[in-house]
Amino acid sequence: MAAAWGLSLTAAALRAVTPWPRGSRLLAASRRRRALREVSSSPEAGEGQIHLTDSCVRRLLEITEGSEFLRLEVEGGGCSGFQYKFSLDTVINPDDRVFEQGGARVVVDSDSLAFVKGAQVDFSQELIRSSFQVLNNPQAQQGCSCGSSFSVKL
Numbered sequence: 001m002a003a004a005w006g007l008s009l010t011a012a013a014l015r016a017v018t019p020w021p022r023g024s025r026l027l028a029a030s031r032r033r034r035a036l037r038e039v040s041s042s043p044e045a046g047e048g049q050i051h052l053t054d055s056c057v058r059r060l061l062e063i064t065e066g067s068e069f070l071r072l073e074v075e076g077g078g079c080s081g082f083q084y085k086f087s088l089d090t091v092i093n094p095d096d097r098v099f100e101q102g103g104a105r106v107v108v109d110s111d112s113l114a115f116v117k118g119a120q121v122d123f124s125q126e127l128i129r130s131s132f133q134v135l136n137n138p139q140a141q142q143g144c145s146c147g148s149s150f151s152v153k154l
Contacts, residue, residue, distance in 0.1 A: 049118065061103060071088070
């Protein structure tokens with residue numbers, strides 16, 4: 001959650017964040033769409049992938065311990081309609097997709113994956129903030145200036 005607002009990310013800070021109940025704020029439309037189609041647990045080659053930058057992999061290897069991974073979720077809200085939420089997690093649910101590169105893992109639930117497939121997860125470090133960010137999201141039509149919210153292509 002801290003990453004969504006661009007605040008400094010440390011392992012201790014991320015572990016202190018209590019995860020919100022899963023699915024409580026996802027749009028009802030995404031639930032209806034999911035009910036209308038069957039989600040495959042094995043991705044086809046290249047379809048629905050999330051790409052991790054080298055800086056994302058390095059930072060995840062620094063802050064995660066044991067079975068921890070970065071969870072990326074999309075929720076309704078923010079100034080553009082949807083917002084990205086990052087948290088450290090240890091539980092992989094049946095509808096989750098795991099994206100691994102160089103030992104670092106990012107997990108995305110199937111509802112959120114529809115909004116970020118083909119995107120890149122990066123770790124950016126600037127003078128006043130450091131954060132995980134979603135870059136080059138082909139599902140996003142436009143976003144806010146802070147990069148934490150977006151609107152989807154229709």
